[in-house]
Amino acid sequence: MTRTTEGLSPELHAYVVAHSEPVDDVLADLAKETAELFPTHKGMQIGPEQGAFTTLLTRISGARHVVEVGTFTGYSSICFARGLPADGTLLALDISDEWTSVARRYWERAGVADKITLTLGPALESLRALSEEPRFDLAFLDADKEGYVDYWEELVPRLRPGGLVLADNTLSHGRVVDSDDTSAHVQGIRDFNDRLVSDDRVTQVLLPIGDGLTLARRN
Numbered sequence: 001m002t003r004t005t006e007g008l009s010p011e012l013h014a015y016v017v018a019h020s021e022p023v024d025d026v027l028a029d030l031a032k033e034t035a036e037l038f039p040t041h042k043g044m045q046i047g048p049e050q051g052a053f054t055t056l057l058t059r060i061s062g063a064r065h066v067v068e069v070g071t072f073t074g075y076s077s078i079c080f081a082r083g084l085p086a087d088g089t090l091l092a093l094d095i096s097d098e099w100t101s102v103a104r105r106y107w108e109r110a111g112v113a114d115k116i117t118l119t120l121g122p123a124l125e126s127l128r129a130l131s132e133e134p135r136f137d138l139a140f141l142d143a144d145k146e147g148y149v150d151y152w153e154e155l156v157p158r159l160r161p162g163g164l165v166l167a168d169n170t171l172s173h174g175r176v177v178d179s180d181d182t183s184a185h186v187q188g189i190r191d192f193n194d195r196l197v198s199d200d201r202v203t204q205v206l207l208p209i210g211d212g213l214t215l216a217r218r219n
């Protein structure tokens with residue numbers, strides 16, 4: 001969740017966005033409407049350069065089945081869905097009917113509604129309700145940070161070998177290295193980052209895109 005990349009000046013961020021795949025009217029309107037409807041939460045959307053990256057990653061990885069943990073008003077889900085082939089699917093997990101009702105409207109407008117299934121409720125329960133078989137090619141983690149390690153443990157067995165996990169906010173706006181910050185969500189991210197390093201089921205890289213985007217591949 002963040003609309004800009006950490007450590008980039010506003011000018012350089014604008015340059016990065018201007019030299020990535022352009023944001024179309026659907027995503028621009030979604031960002032605008034989200035800011036109007038939910039001004040204190042608008043920063044939860046992934047940023048435009050992250051959106052361009054996720055669409056491209058979905059496409060170049062050949063992913064057909066994606067799961068998203070944390071959908072909000074739908075920005076990232078549209079970016080993933082746009083990278084899917086015609087028979088691709090996206091399972092979107094979120095707890096908020098209010099926020100995802102905006103997503104549902106924009107999925108229709110983006111022409112991707114037929115690819116997306118929304119399951120409302122605590123995402124950990126939704127994941128545990130899925131049989132433990134490798135079914136996903138790509139998983140996106142962007143819900144409550146305290147839950148990242150638990151989500152990870154449910155996601156990895158459900159990823160096919162070679163499947164990818166993308167996790168947002170893995171820099172916590174730089175707070176991961178501030179030892180005075182002992183807040184639960186920052187600690188949740190530190191625990192997640194440490195867990196991946198010690199997990200020999202995957203190979204991972206922490207990319208400083210947006211607020212930190214970790215990419216892991218199931219070996």
Ligand SMILES: C[S@@+](CC[C@H](N)C(=O)[O-])C[C@H]1O[C@@H](n2cnc3c(N)ncnc32)[C@H](O)[C@@H]1O
Pocket residue numbers: 001044045046069070071072073074075076077093094095096099121122123124142143144147
């Ligand atoms: C950072 S936002 C997701 C932003 C979204 N990926 C985007 O780009 O617009 C986090 C979302 O996680 C959801 N969430 C938080 N805790 C949750 C939980 N326990 N189970 C399911 N969803 C949860 C919130 O309702 C919120 O919509």
